[in-house]
Amino acid sequence: MKKLINKPEDVVKEELKGIELAHADLVKVYYDPDFIVRADAPVQGKVGLVSGGGSGHEPMHGGFVGKGMLDAACPGAVFTSPTPDQMLEATKAVDGGAGVLHIVKNYTGDVMNFEMAADMARAEGIEVESVIVDDDVAVEDSTWTAGRRGVGLTVLMEKIVGAAAEEGRSLKECADLARKINGQGRSMGMALTSCTVPHVGKPSFDLPEDEMEIGIGIHGEPGRHRIPLEPADKITEMLIEPIVTDLPYKEGDEVVLFVNSMGGTPLIELYIVYAKAVELLAAKGIKVVRHLIGPYITSLEMAGTSITLLKVDEEMLKLWDAPVKTAGMRWGI
Amino acid sequence: MKKLINKPEDVVKEELKGIELAHADLVKVYYDPDFIVRADAPVQGKVGLVSGGGSGHEPMHGGFVGKGMLDAACPGAVFTSPTPDQMLEATKAVDGGAGVLHIVKNYTGDVMNFEMAADMARAEGIEVESVIVDDDVAVEDSTWTAGRRGVGLTVLMEKIVGAAAEEGRSLKECADLARKINGQGRSMGMALTSCTVPHVGKPSFDLPEDEMEIGIGIHGEPGRHRIPLEPADKITEMLIEPIVTDLPYKEGDEVVLFVNSMGGTPLIELYIVYAKAVELLAAKGIKVVRHLIGPYITSLEMAGTSITLLKVDEEMLKLWDAPVKTAGMRWGI
Numbered sequence: 001m002k003k004l005i006n007k008p009e010d011v012v013k014e015e016l017k018g019i020e021l022a023h024a025d026l027v028k029v030y031y032d033p034d035f036i037v038r039a040d041a042p043v044q045g046k047v048g049l050v051s052g053g054g055s056g057h058e059p060m061h062g063g064f065v066g067k068g069m070l071d072a073a074c075p076g077a078v079f080t081s082p083t084p085d086q087m088l089e090a091t092k093a094v095d096g097g098a099g100v101l102h103i104v105k106n107y108t109g110d111v112m113n114f115e116m117a118a119d120m121a122r123a124e125g126i127e128v129e130s131v132i133v134d135d136d137v138a139v140e141d142s143t144w145t146a147g148r149r150g151v152g153l154t155v156l157m158e159k160i161v162g163a164a165a166e167e168g169r170s171l172k173e174c175a176d177l178a179r180k181i182n183g184q185g186r187s188m189g190m191a192l193t194s195c196t197v198p199h200v201g202k203p204s205f206d207l208p209e210d211e212m213e214i215g216i217g218i219h220g221e222p223g224r225h226r227i228p229l230e231p232a233d234k235i236t237e238m239l240i241e242p243i244v245t246d247l248p249y250k251e252g253d254e255v256v257l258f259v260n261s262m263g264g265t266p267l268i269e270l271y272i273v274y275a276k277a278v279e280l281l282a283a284k285g286i287k288v289v290r291h292l293i294g295p296y297i298t299s300l301e302m303a304g305t306s307i308t309l310l311k312v313d314e315e316m317l318k319l320w321d322a323p324v325k326t327a328g329m330r331w332g333i
Numbered sequence: 334m335k336k337l338i339n340k341p342e343d344v345v346k347e348e349l350k351g352i353e354l355a356h357a358d359l360v361k362v363y364y365d366p367d368f369i370v371r372a373d374a375p376v377q378g379k380v381g382l383v384s385g386g387g388s389g390h391e392p393m394h395g396g397f398v399g400k401g402m403l404d405a406a407c408p409g410a411v412f413t414s415p416t417p418d419q420m421l422e423a424t425k426a427v428d429g430g431a432g433v434l435h436i437v438k439n440y441t442g443d444v445m446n447f448e449m450a451a452d453m454a455r456a457e458g459i460e461v462e463s464v465i466v467d468d469d470v471a472v473e474d475s476t477w478t479a480g481r482r483g484v485g486l487t488v489l490m491e492k493i494v495g496a497a498a499e500e501g502r503s504l505k506e507c508a509d510l511a512r513k514i515n516g517q518g519r520s521m522g523m524a525l526t527s528c529t530v531p532h533v534g535k536p537s538f539d540l541p542e543d544e545m546e547i548g549i550g551i552h553g554e555p556g557r558h559r560i561p562l563e564p565a566d567k568i569t570e571m572l573i574e575p576i577v578t579d580l581p582y583k584e585g586d587e588v589v590l591f592v593n594s595m596g597g598t599p600l601i602e603l604y605i606v607y608a609k610a611v612e613l614l615a616a617k618g619i620k621v622v623r624h625l626i627g628p629y630i631t632s633l634e635m636a637g638t639s640i641t642l643l644k645v646d647e648e649m650l651k652l653w654d655a656p657v658k659t660a661g662m663r664w665g666i
Contacts, residue, residue, distance in 0.1 A: 002525040002542065004565040004602035004638060011601065014565075018604025021611050022624050058600035078601075192335040209335065232337040232347075264597045264634050267391040268344065268411075269337035271351025278354050291355050293660075295628075301597050301636060305337060327626075331663055 001201045008198035012055045012075055019062060023327050026066045030093070033086040036062045037072040041094045047165040047174050048072065048094030051103040051158060052087060053110050054079040056197070057218060060155060060297045063328025069162035070103075070326075078197050078300070079219045081109030087117030091126060099127035099171035103158060103178060105150030106134035129171055131178040133157060135187045135308065137246045138215030138223050149217050152260050152308035153185035155296045156320075159329065163322035177319075181310065186243040189306030190223070190235060191216040191262060195299050214238055218262070218299045218306075232269065236276040239307045244284060249311060251285030256310045256320060261295035264303035270294065273305055281309075290320055296328065334534045341531035345388045345408055352395060356660050359399045363426070366419040369395045370405040374427045380498040380507050381405065381427030384436040384491060385420060386443050387412040389530070390551060393488060393630045396661025402495035403436075403659075411530050411633070412552045414442030420450030424459060432460035432504035436491060436511060438483030439467035462504055464511040466490060468520045468641065470579045471548030471556050482550050485593050485641035486518035488629045489653075492662065496655035510652075514643065519576040522639030523556070523568060524549040524595060528632050547571055551595070551632045551639075565602065569609040572640045577617060582644060584618030589643045589653060594628035597636035603627065606638055614642075623653055629661065 005011050012034065019036065020029040027036050035052070042048060051061045052074030061073035071094035076082035091100045100121065104114045111132065118128040135153035142149055161178045169177070191213045194203035204220035207213060212235070215223025230238070249255070259274045261267070270293050278288050289312065297306070312320070323332030338344050345367065352369065353362040360369050368385070375381060384394045385407030394406035404427035409415035424433045433454065437447045444465065451461040468486035475482055494511045502510070524546045527536035537553035540546060545568070548556025563571070582588070592607045594600070603626050611621050622645065630639070645653070656665030 002545070002562065002636060004525070004568060004598060004606055006564040006566055006605070011605070014608060015601045015604040018606075018608035018626075021608055021621075022604070022626055055601060056599075063600070192337070212335070229335065231339040233339055235337060263599050264636075265337060266389075266596050266631060266633050267396070267628075268348045268388060268633070271348040271355070272339070272344070273337055273351075275347060275351035275354055288354075293351075293355055295600075298599060300599050300601070303335060303597075303634060331666070333665070 001196050003198060005198055011198050012077060026325065026327060033083065033089050035072055035074045035086050035090040036065050037090065037093045038065055041071055042096040044096045045098055046096050046168065047098045047171050048096060048100040049103060049162055049165050050087065050090050050094060050100055052082045053105050054081060056300045057297050059328030064158050064326050066326035067333065068166050068322060068324035069158055069329065078199065081107065081113050084113045084116040084120065087114055088120045091117060091121040091128065095126045099129065101171060101174050101178065102128060102130040103154065104130055104132050105154055106132050106147055107144045108146060109144065127171060129175040131175055131182065133182055135182065135185050136217065137186050137242050138188050142217055143221040151189060151218055152187040152258055152297050152306050153182065153310060156185060156256055156258060156308065156310050157181045159324060160316055160319045162324065163319035166322065185308060185310035186246050187306055187308040188239045188243050189216050189262065189304060190214045190239060191302055191304035193264060193303040194220055195263065195302035216304065218297060220299060220302065232272045233276045236273050237280060240277055240280045243307060243309050249286050253286050253311050254289045255286055256290040256312055257288040258292040258308035260297055260306045260308065262302040262304035262306065263295055263298035264301045265305055267294065270305060277307060289317065334529050336531060338531055344531050345410060359658065359660060366416065366422050368405055368407045368419050368423040369398050370423065370426045371398055374404055375429040377429045378431055379429050379501065380431045380504050381429060381433040382436060382495055382498050383420065383423050383427060383433055385415045386438050387414060389633045390630050392661030397491050397659050399659035400666065401499050401655055401657035402491055402662065411532065414440065414446050417446045417449040417453065420447055421453045424450060424454045424461065428459045432462065434504060434507050434511065435461060435463040436487065437463055437465050438487055439465050439480055440477045441479060442477065460504060462508040464508055464515065466515055468515065468518050469550065470519050470575050471521050475550055476554040484522060484551055485520040485591055485630050485639050486515065486643060489518060489589055489591060489641060489643050490514045492657060493649055493652045495657065496652035499655065518641060518643035519579050520639055520641040521572045521576050522549050522595065522637060523547045523572060524635055524637035526597060526636040527553055528596065528635035549637065551630060553632060565605045566609045569606050570613060573610055573613045576640060576642050582619050586619050586644050587622045588619055589623040589645055590621040591625040591641035593630055593639045593641065595635040595637035595639065596628055596631035597634045598638055600627065603638060610640060622650065
């Protein structure tokens with residue numbers, strides 16, 4: 001295992017230390033239980049947005065804490081759900097009296113623990129709503145999931161709902177918007193290589209030099225099929241097609257197109273995928289009106305990409321364009 | 334070779350197509366010869382900043398074209414110098430009457446071709462100055478370099494001098510500032526794995542599973558030594574020490590600390606390196622006042638990191654903080 005780490009069991013704590021040192025203007029970091037909150041939390045009268053999940057997907061979620069996006073993030077061990085006490089403490093820390101929204105990727109552990117945390121927070125008098133993200137069209141049920149997995153759409157949801165909360169919308173409005181986004185967004189990913197979880201010390205799976213996995217999950221969960229390597233254009237088609245047919249999208253739709261790196265895939269390759277994706281969508285009359293290109297929801301050093309499409313309207317676009325200031329996404333400020 | 338590409342020889346052109354489709358609000362892309370310029374180029378009365386080099390280091394340089402940073406970038410084939418005609422056309426395209434500054438990383442091909450382009454541009458009546466970046470303390474002379482290599486400091490220079498040009502400074506002032514930055518900045522990198530140039534099709538070098546290369550160049554050029562793998566803290570020390578002793582820095586100095594991913598190293602590991610670097614610098618009385626953490630000058634999918642330190646004063650900090658709007662770096666706009 002070749003990694004820039006010290007002891008595998010210290011990876012998350014040491015990462016948090018780095019975040020704390022680098023981004024004190026944006027966030028406060030708490031330890032035991034571990035969570036990251038906006039530097040100015042709790043913001044009085046504002047809905048608090050809390051997300052979290054296993055570490056190893058950086059910059060998600062910790063890198064999305066800040067003005068215009070999340071109020072708090074709870075990092076679990078690598079590829080392991082955070083615990084209810086992390087979520088409870090984060091919820092309490094960001095409650096500004098307008099309630100707290102939990103954005104939960106659909107993994108059994110995350111869902112269960114966020115439910116528990118929501119119940120505990122409610123028992124302490126905090127109004128909590130939860131929204132599940134399950135945008136991955138690749139498979140129904142998976143290694144750690146009943147139903148579809150929550151993947152790339154989470155990033156777009158956190159940005160857009162973050163902007164809505166920032167402009168003072170109510171908890172119900174934020175939750176409704178998040179559910180609407182979940183209904184209008186779809187993703188699919190693929191891997192060229194595996195990744196290695198630090199405390200495991202060996203690759204999560206084997207993938208021969210001439211094969212790839214289509215429909216992979218962000219923890220290396222099996223996808224739809226393992227097939228011989230194809231050119232980028234063909235791979236892009238294999239990702240776009242199931243997404244577009246699933247919703248379905250229709251001619252005239254406007255979308256945010258998110259081309260994500262699983263971690264080890266460099267930007268130069270993402271732009272090749274992006275160009276082909278735009279072309280394929282244009283042929284279907286679907287117009288890309290905004291984009292996100294880069295490593296935003298990663299699987300450690302896995303090579304591969306995922307594509308997310310979100311059908312947007314005027315309102316969502318306005319919120320997408322709104323200022324955001326986080327370590328992982330920043331514009332307008 | 335596992336990459337999201339089509340034909341290896343089309344990688345750069347197809348990447349440019351993606352950049353053109355994604356960032357039409359920021360840049361214009363020209364083909365044959367290939368170069369990228371600010372969407373509003375030439376900006377009348379403003380010094381034009383042109384850089385370039387082999388592709389494979391994305392987002393550098395194309396991702397740094399835009400308001401507050403570069404006016405143009407010339408991408409060569411992967412790890413191959415761009416040609417003088419690319420540089421000449423880019424120079425002409427961004428000349429707004431106040432002259433053009435070439436920012437050149439110290440690689441023999443880049444230096445020679447930029448010199449030729451500068452001469453040709455001058456022959457056409459454009460005032461051109463050139464600044465060489467040679468911040469890599471690892472080795473004197475290298476595979477493609479006489480003297481020290483130009484690496485991470487280039488990113489900081491392009492940001493700071495970009496801001497200076499944006500606020501209307503003269504060509505001489507911009508060039509002097511760039512040379513001052515080159516005098517006050519130092520870098521060193523290391524690799525855990527090799528990378529594969531698409532048109533070569535096999536890894537640039539072999540690095541056994543239990544070894545790393547300290548002092549590597551951004552094209553995989555040999556470094557100082559190849560030694561057994563060490564923990565991140567020890568590696569950070571091996572990079573910081575030669576940087577700090579080279580200049581030298583002294584107690585009370587304020588610096589920008591740039592922890593870069595060579596491409597395949599995820600953010601979670603960069604924060605671990607960052608935390609240790611801050612601690613080591615603090616022990617020497619050196620204060621980190623700004624930072625940059627992420628993949629900004631990469632070597633395709635190589636795993637590894639580089640550290641750059643730039644000693645800054647009030648003026649440089651003000652320019653660092655100035656608004657920038659590019660695909661690869663953005664704040665304040």
